[in-house]
Amino acid sequence: MRNQLLIVIVSISLLFSGCISSESEPLDPFGDNDGDGLPNSWEEEHGLDPLNSSDGITCQGLAKFCLRTYDNHTYPETHNSFSTVEDDVWMAQNHYTSLEAQWNGGIRAFMIDIHHLSKQDTDPEDVRFCHGDPDSTLFYPCIYSEVDAFAWMRQLSSLMNNSSGDVVTLLIENYVPGEHVEYLFNITGMIDRAYIHAVGEEWPLLGEMILQGKDLVVFWDYSDDSRYPWLHHAWTHSWDTPYGEEEESQMSCRVGRGSGNEEAWHMNNWLSSIYGFADPIRAGTVNDYDTLLERAIECWEKVEDRPTFIAVDFWEDGEIVNVTKTLNQMDHWTDEIPPHP
Helix, strand or coil: CHHHHHHHHHHHHHHHHCCCCCCCCCCCCCCCCCCCCCCHHHHHHCCCCCCCCCCCCCECCEHHHHHCEHHHCCEEEECCCCCECCCCCCCCCCECCCHHHHHHHCCCEEEEEEEECCCCCCCHHHEEECCCCCCCCCCCCCCCCCEEHHHHHHHHHHHHHCCCCCCEEEEEEECCCHHHHHHHHHHCCHHHHECCCCCCCCCCEHHHHHHCCCCEEEEECCCCCCCCCCEEEHHHHEEECCCCECCHHHCCCCCCECCCCCCEEEEECCEECCCCCECCCCHHHHCCHHHHHHHHHHHHHHHCCCCCEEEECCCCCCCHHHHHHHHHCCCCCCCCCCCCC
């Protein structure tokens, strides 16, 4: 008992003498006390506990990417993502595997085409994903194959709900009224997570988008429409390179659609066959790790901005995901290229 009393008396004496502070030292704002990869000041500013490593977030797989702006990251993208063998598309396929396999493989940006089921079936419920020429007098795009847009979007929503910190992008080639696109996103609950970007404004940090629950960016071919501010005109808010070249030597880093001044941009990287369809024979060549990485770094240097999206056909052939992993470890095109993932 005497020893315990003595300890109390000594502790009080030290406290009043200034040897023990009654207040904890302020955190170094640039430090990372809990070792979760996020600066203390950023965590405090965004309502996270900088002393608790379990109270943090990751973005696109790593905490450090949360401090990057949306446009300063490179996302693997599939062209005509729905047009796959697994989706029972039997003509003009662009991939072998469907959405779940693409997601599990690391794809986080998807190009989709939205049509009505037919020229007669044009209600909001008749929205489908299919690919083809809507002006053809012989074959409507959905006549040879169509994918249930509502099921596809619900599955994407489920995959996003079960992920930890992924921002997803959709680029829509659209052939239905805006209110029908909105209906699709409302019915599937995806509209609630759609981010709204204003032309000329800087894109936010990935971490801010995740924390705000706005983890979906949607571009479409139509112009901006004040009724649907979350549907961003693709070629006002971003730009792309030419696409569907017949030879690899024809691929370039020049501007296809858009002005080329936008911060977000798509590097299209697929070839068309002599029939105008996606070419499964040469996909593995242009998607090859060294070939694709070299082209991406070359375009990064020429544009003076990293590719935001790299879009491919037959993503299963080649290493589109590993290429983006390598690029995302680099802050500048002059950086030493990291080892193959």
